[in-house]
Amino acid sequence: MRSKAKTVLSCSFLIIGILCLVLGLIFWINGISGDRGSFSSGTDQKEAYCVVEYLGSEQIGSSYEGAQADEGYSFYELRFSVKNEGDGEAYQELPYLYYEGENYDDVYDYWETPEEPEEEEVLFAGYYEPCLPPGRTGTASQVVQVKDGVSEFSAFYAPNYDSEDTVLRIVLS
């Protein structure tokens, strides 16, 4: 009986030990993989993570910088705040936003521009576009043309290359 009890006890120790070992390894893996992206991560894979918030809009009208809105559309300027929560610099102040309304033609972020004479090469090319350093909040705006009568639509964006799309509800003011 005594030896049987010893065997049971040994088996219990072994099983509990193996369970702890497996759990501990899982914790280790989770802990290490979850460490990415902090300001003090010290990794060479610095990444931006931009969180966009819609602030409001302003109707511009049917013409914008010499361009004419499509018939039945108006230009709107949408204002956003962008917070870079990653540990790397964002090379653009605003992630690419993809707009979608109830109907496919509710909102466009492109339009025909009048042909301009070819611009000369500018001084300090590449330094004019704003960026967003890590840990800071910036503001940005974008002009879109919206079909008359449409008051709200959605904007989709990915905070960084690895993340899933996030949806913003845009309500025109």
Add this chain to the structure above:
Amino acid sequence: MRCYNCRKNFDYDKYYGICPKCGSFNRRETQEEQHENLHERFGDEKIFVRAEERKQKSGGPGFIIISVLVFILGIAVLASGAAVMLGSREVSSSEADHTLRLEAHEAGESFAFQQAALQVLEAKVLADRDTLPGLEKGMKLVAVHVAGQGDGEFEDYNRIQEPYLETDGAYRYALSAHEFEPYGQMLGARPALDGWALSGETSCDGWYGFVVEEEAQQVRIWFDEYDWSDWDGGNLLAAHYVDLQLEEPETGAEGGETDAE
């Protein structure tokens, strides 16, 4: 008995089971008979005791020691794993709270920066499109005067990450010293500073160039403080900023210092 090999009949007891013709060894008993013989020879009790001994051997001290060692190792791995996971969660939550240390300073104030001290002195407009037609429409060239004191060591930790200039929520990079230097010289803002201005130097005094919107009057310069001891990109420790009023160039000024060389 008949030999299983050559079929010769012989006396088992006389030849002890070995066939006199072919030499094969023949067993007299079946397996059951052999088993019964063993019982007769050693008795039932003896056999039971041996089985018990075998059982005891399987749960012997070696097995117990291994079990205890696995248990201790498991507890140690679990405890360290939990500590690592909790640590990473704390970091993640601090990231979610955006605890990047932001430190405000005044123009002219000397502040500790990495293993050095920096001082942002002034910001001035160098040129608009009238002076430099090559500038992009609606933009102007500005420069920020910065001085610093270091330990003179030519070490990585003396590296200064190029600053950003913020105007109304828009951040822009500093112009590279290489591109800014000739214009800075012409327009009275020299020498141009770069990331190595304090490497191997005990002090530096120069200008960073930026392009900003023409209507900008107030700017904020940002210096990101890094711990460069990590070879793989450094850790961002804090962001220092100084708010500045842009000084417009004086009308009829001589155009700043020029480098005859």
